[in-house]
Amino acid sequence: MKLLRIGPPGAERPAVRTEDGRTLDLTSVTADLDGPFLAGGGVDRARAAVAAGALPELAGAGAERVGPPVARPGKVVCIGLNYRDHAEETGASIPTRPVVFMKDPATVIGPYDEVRIPRGSVKTDWEVELAVVIGAPAHYLATPEDAAAVIAGYAISHDVSEREYQLEYSGQWDLGKSCPTFNPLGPWLVTADEVGDPQSLGLRLSVNGQVRQQGSTKDMIFDVAHVVWYLSQYMALNPGDVINTGTPAGVALGLPGTPYLRAGDTVELTVDGLGSQRQTFTPA
Missing domain, CATH: 3.90.850.10 (Fumarylacetoacetase-like, C-terminal domain)
Structure with missing residues (x-):
């Protein structure tokens, strides 16, 4: 799984990049990709949300800034x-x-x-x-x-x-x-x-x-x-x-x-x- 953060500095949103190139909004799972997310089983929760088809696609994500993933x-x-x-x-x-x-x-x-x-x-x-x-x-x-x-x-x-x-x-x-x-x-x-x-x-x-x-x-x-x-x-x-x-x-x-x-x-x-x-x- 590929996890990323998109948006202007200080206001990035967590997302997932799929194998077919789509960018999915991860904000229903976590507010950010940080230490507490990783420590609290966030990767497993994100993977489950992707598998369930529960994440909406982020329209226009390709035109936005990509921040550091952590x-x-x-x-x-x-x-x-x-x-x-x-x-x-x-x-x-x-x-x-x-x-x-x-x-x-x-x-x-x-x-x-x-x-x-x-x-x-x-x-x-x-x-x-x-x-x-x-x-x-x-x-x-x-x-x-x-x-x-x-x-x-x-x-x-x-x-x-x-x-x-x-x-x-x-x-x-x-x-x-x-x-x-x-x-x-x-x-x-x-x-x-x-x-x-x-x-x-x-x-x-x-x-x-x-x-x-x-x-x-x-x-x-x-x-x-x-x-x-x-x-x-x-x-x-x-x-x-x-x-x-x-x-x-x-x-x-x-x-x-x-x-x-x-x-x-x-x-x-x-x-x-x-x-x-x-x-x-x-x-x-």
Whole structure:
């Protein structure tokens, strides 16, 4: 099942995208797609409503803005250097444990919203990633195999990064990751049952029509189950939390001579089974 939110920022409505391309109004089931919805069996209730034919179609939905598929994530946790080729292109050592950093949840925007390049930025960079959305509380999971039970689904995440802020201005990465609009998410939250194996998804990103990243989640150093289990040993994961699982090679940082993003550039991202994103970059 594909869950989405449509409408202007702050006034999005929950919806379901059907296999035949219709958009169904989910407001009779929930006021929003958020942590309480996921924690309270909302996915099962939505699925039952679809099966019963109880949801009206949203007329004109195709002309409306698509918001992030999860409202107000409690936190966005990120895994750095989680693809061997990306670690190698940046000159970093292959990590023996997941590299963890946090991103301001307020960075999360819709998949087609404009991304604002910070004032004075000269190294705004792109990163296509698989996002995991948590659907049940998770703390001290016993094994990685237990992770599947707490994952609601997956989405495309664009972990936009300002490399000068990240690597030259600070001893930790958050400064270059938490600029406003730096995390487009969506277009859909695709439930875990529909995605199947999260370690068999292709990821692609292009800048102004030129392919920059093309990889597969099978090349993750730490797979999704391990990442969720690992994080649960150190923090409580809650319904609605988002985990960005890392990016493959092809970022500007790892491509000497490749220009960083500038105002007017357009970035397009796709992940198998999860749809696509497109953003135009504008000055802050």
